Amino acid sequence: LVPLYxxxxxxxxxxxxxxxxxxxxxxxxxxYALEHKQFYMVYQPVMELATGRCVGAEALIRWNxxxxxxxxxxxxxxxxxxxxxxxxVTLQVMEMVARDAADLIRDYPETHIAINFSAxxxxxxxxxxxxxxxxxxxxxxxxxxxxxxxxxxxxxxxKAKAVxxxxxxxxxxxxxxxxxxxxxxxxxxxxxxxDFLKIDKMFVDALGSDAPTARVxxxxxxxxxxxxxxxxxxxxxxxxxxxxLTGAGVQYAQGWLFGKPMPMRSLVEFIGQRHxx
Ligand code: C2E
Ligand code: CA
Ligand code: CA
Ligand code: CA
Numbered sequence: 001l002v003p004l005y006x007x008x009x010x011x012x013x014x015x016x017x018x019x020x021x022x023x024x025x026x027x028x029x030x031x032y033a034l035e036h037k038q039f040y041m042v043y044q045p046v047m048e049l050a051t052g053r054c055v056g057a058e059a060l061i062r063w064n065x066x067x068x069x070x071x072x073x074x075x076x077x078x079x080x081x082x083x084x085x086x087x088x089v090t091l092q093v094m095e096m097v098a099r100d101a102a103d104l105i106r107d108y109p110e111t112h113i114a115i116n117f118s119a120x121x122x123x124x125x126x127x128x129x130x131x132x133x134x135x136x137x138x139x140x141x142x143x144x145x146x147x148x149x150x151x152x153x154x155x156x157x158x159k160a161k162a163v164x165x166x167x168x169x170x171x172x173x174x175x176x177x178x179x180x181x182x183x184x185x186x187x188x189x190x191x192x193x194x195d196f197l198k199i200d201k202m203f204v205d206a207l208g209s210d211a212p213t214a215r216v217x218x219x220x221x222x223x224x225x226x227x228x229x230x231x232x233x234x235x236x237x238x239x240x241x242x243x244x245l246t247g248a249g250v251q252y253a254q255g256w257l258f259g260k261p262m263p264m265r266s267l268v269e270f271i272g273q274r275h276x277x
Contacts, residue, residue, distance in 0.1 A: 027083045029065070030076065034088050039063055041096045042261035043113070045270055046232060046254045049246045054274045056112035056146070057104075058234075058254060059097050060261045061089070081118055090121045091130065097145075098134035100264040105140045108271055112173065114146040119153040122163055128170060142171035148198065150177045157188045164193045175232065180220055190227060197224040199250065201235025207244045221248050 033039060043057035063071050080086045093115060101113055121127045135142060147167060154160035154176070167174055175196035176189070180203065199220060206213035224231050233245045236255030245253055259270060 026076075026079055027085075030080055030083060030085050030089075033063055033065070034085065034092065036066075037092070038065060039089065039092055039096075041093065041100065041264070043100070043264055043267045044254050044261040045259040045267065045274075046112075046114070046252055047258045049242070049251060049253055052274065054111075054258075054271045055252065056114065057267055058114040058148070058261075059093065059100075059116070061093055061116075077118070081120070086118045086120055087124060087127065090118065090127060094127075094131050094134055098131075098138040098140065101135065101140040101144060102138040103264055104268060104271075105138075105144055107268060108275075109144075111271065112144050112146050114148050114175065116148045116177065117153060119150075119155065122147075122149050122153045122167075123155075123159065125166070128167060128172075131172075132170060143173070146173040146175055146196065148175045148177040151179065151182045151185070151188075154188070154192065157191050160188070160192055168193060168195075180216065186223070189223065194229055196252075197227075197229045197231055199224075199231055199233040199245075201255075204233050204235045204237075204241055204245070204255070207241050218248060221250060225249060 040062050041059050042062055043059055045054045046056045046058060047053065048055045061073050061077070063073070063076055065071060077086070077089070080089045097113055097115055104111055104113065115131075117127075131145070132142060135145065154163070164174060173195040174193075175198050176192065176194055177198045178200045179189075179197050181200050197220070199217065203213060203217035203220060206217060208214070221231060230252065231250040232252040232254065233241075233250050234254050236242055236245065236253045236257050238257060241255075242253060242257060262270065
């Protein structure tokens, strides 16, 4: 009979092997997805709280695998980053967004589309140049684009400074995304040259409770205000959250309360309805 610990060890080794295999094939799957254009974009409306108007949308990537399985970007974006494929993914994202922006901007020239940039994208001058060209060809302008960067993406304040100056002088707007969820450094925030701060869903979820996270949410709002940043709250699901945010002076919000991520065609209709209100 096999001793138990040996059996346990074998099982563990098997599990590790299976995981490693899965990760390897994931890399191949991502390559396949890039080649066969399996990614597509959906757009979540961003609302101006004071007027109830839709001022733009956040572009969110989706992956429809050959077998019809959906993989969350929370899983495959970090994998693409890890496998050195994120810039290729972002290039396809920019191509799709530029194409869709043409439809949106024709009818609603004042609206914006937000794109999520990973650290590598943010620090690559080619990415920015490519985006400029794509927008120009689509008849859209850099002022129609909001670039969402995370603290991890901004890295050190010195590097962040150079990147933000370059991106903003090209006419793009910049938001800091997921602020307060990573290893934040409050002292850096004041030195960043930004337009918007996005209040993460984690903080929005806590609003209305007496959890410490709710108190932190109000501090983040205070900090954003004192730095002259406009605020976009994400993951707003209830009218109660919406009322608290409006009362606290947050200008913009997105979330299921207003609209789930949708194809561009539906977004244009959505904005049309909201403008007629
Ligand atoms: P994020 O940038 O924080 O995006 C917000 C996420 O919250 C999206 O998830 C959105 O669908 C979800 N969400 C919005 N409102 C609500 C709500 O009211 N309730 C709930 N439960 N969820 C809500 P999604 O689309 O799954 O994206 C997850 C993350 O993947 C994003 O987080 C972002 O970090 C990343 N991501 C998505 N698309 C892209 C992309 O094109 N490029 C890059 N680099 N990252 C992306
Ligand atoms: Ca985002
Ligand atoms: Ca994010
Ligand atoms: Ca978030």
